[in-house]
Amino acid sequence: MDAATSELVPDSVKSFVVHMYRHIREKNVYEIHQMYESSFQTLSERLFKETAWPVVDAVAPYVDNDHVFRLLYKEMWYRHLYAKLAPTLKQRIDSFDNYCSLFQVVLHGVVNMQLPNQWLWDMVDEFVYQFQSFCQYRAKMKNKTEQEIGLLKQNDQAWNVFGVLNFLQALVEKSTIHEILQRDKEGLEQFTANDGYDYNGGSNVLKVLGYFSMIGLLRVHCLLGDYHTGLNCLLPIDISQQGVFTSVIGSHITTIYHYGFANLMLRRYVEGIREFNKILLYIYKTKQFHQKSPQYEQILKKNEQMYALLAICLSLCPQVKLVEEAVNAQLREKYGEKMSRMQRYDDEAFALYDELFSYACPKFITPSSPSFEEPLVNYNQDAYRLQLKLFLYEVKQQQLLSGVRTFLKVYSTISLAKLASYMEVDEPTLRTILMTYKHKTHSVAANGKIMSNADVDFYIDDDMIHVIDSKPSKRYGDYFLRQIAKFEGVITELDRVKLE
């Protein structure tokens, strides 16, 4: 560090930290956001494209050596390092320590700052990303040097899964975000309407970090393969409405991507299709506004992955009616041909399910520490392979359903014997296929209710199958509600006009 402190700090960096520090002290969220989103990127592009920013000790003299500012600066410093360079093990550990110190400060309530939602989201997002990255790195034991192994053994608390989960959980609890959202819903508190900011002189930091930590927990649980618990962590957020999570595009996408993926794994395909459709339409319409954003590449990547997940959902549950035309057109262009091959359920089809899943799934992790016993083995693929295997197992269980669906679509009544002969199976087998169809197309919702995901439905009366092609029921009720509210608005507007 000593050599580093004497390194020259460019004037533009000096000016950056001085201004940033001042804006933070003056709680000027707008200016902080500008500097954070734009100046930091510009300077990074111009001066630190392939190197790290000056170390914190070098800039500390310009910001009164302020403890909290140092932590914030280091948070950005490591994030930039992770994005541009390959972090060393030592740097990974130090970054974890920095997050610990930062979160401790927030949790013990000594901060009185207002920070932009974008930055607070990035903190949670990056914290989880670095945890995931560490688990991947640690699991590649084969090519570790003796020194690295020594360091790993010594620092077994760094990025420890208990520590990571407990920090997120502590932020959720200490922020009392569950209660805040409850009061918000009852109209007793303005959280959503103010995008989480505090306009009464307080700080938004703990509240909003707590809020985003719920999404962080959803993501960590998905990385661990615990989809049920992940969705539970998200329950306090009503994702059908606008909320603070939609105020930052990255948080919006992360939430829906993991929500949709978890529902796919829980076989609630319709729920997955609905939410993927909504967010993909949103991205389709707003993409151009994010072109300059540092998150643009990430947005595009997740966009592509969600099309792949949508293709999987629709192949298992062909409810194309739920998908908007614009999204459907994109989907056909990207996956139309693959999707028709996926319907065939032969070996090639399984290879396609494998391909799309592998491309679009989260980067699953093994959270436990490695065994340091020789021979050292890589286990970074274990978690992914398990989730893939179980997913393909599910696909296999559904392989006969696509055939039965094709027949059901063209008959209104058909006897079991006749359908069995068409499908070239015996009658008892056909009965099991039909029951499997029913079981797989009826999922259990979060509240325990049975939900039908079936596009074509039927019932058996003794030996006859009666088919009902479920027409999409138009949501007249919602439509009328919206129109009533809209007309009321127009009438109020008109009332204000005074006719002379």
Next chain:
Amino acid sequence: MGRELENEQYTVEELVAVNPYNPDILADLENYVNQQVASQTYNLDANLCLLRLYQFLPEKTSTQIVARILIKALMAMPAPDFSLCLFLIPERVQMEDQFKTLIILSHYLETARFRQFWDEAAKSRHIVEAVPGFEQAIQAYAIHVLSLTYQKVPRSILAETINIEGVSLDKFIEHQVENSGWAVENNAEGQVIILPVNEFNHPELKKNAADSIPLEHITRIFPILS
């Protein structure tokens, strides 16, 4: 963290709610699994919490407890709990024979092959009989799938699906007629059981339900209506 001293005062549900990421509750959760087995109760959240702790601390894994959790999860069908548990159990643990058997049993249930299921279960009595209520729970699932599929089901199909025959089946049907709205009809080939009406075996009932509006949404126009 620091809460372990107070464990005595919490129920296991509260421990899971308050402090789910705490290795110190592992033993409590294991006892709780045994308690669920003995008292024929079930708590998925607590069991997932335990599997998660095993995932974090693989050396602490008790395969006996894992097996019990999986059997309880099978009993929760049609809910996808069995897969939810498998997602958390490392592959090398799943290689054990008892788990292979349970995975096969789950596969038969998932694909509605009840005859194979009952045959396989009979061969593995030592595994499934350790959990009271197993047979009844699977029968309840079988009836659930039948009621999704059939308005009227032949007696022989019912017998095969729930693995009950003869006089016992007569008694079973009689009980369902009295308590669950079943009816019996006789035709040329024998008895046919009429299952209670629901929106899945009478899909025409579903349409009305689809356009229902939750009260919450209606409240939005209350100010306008008043």
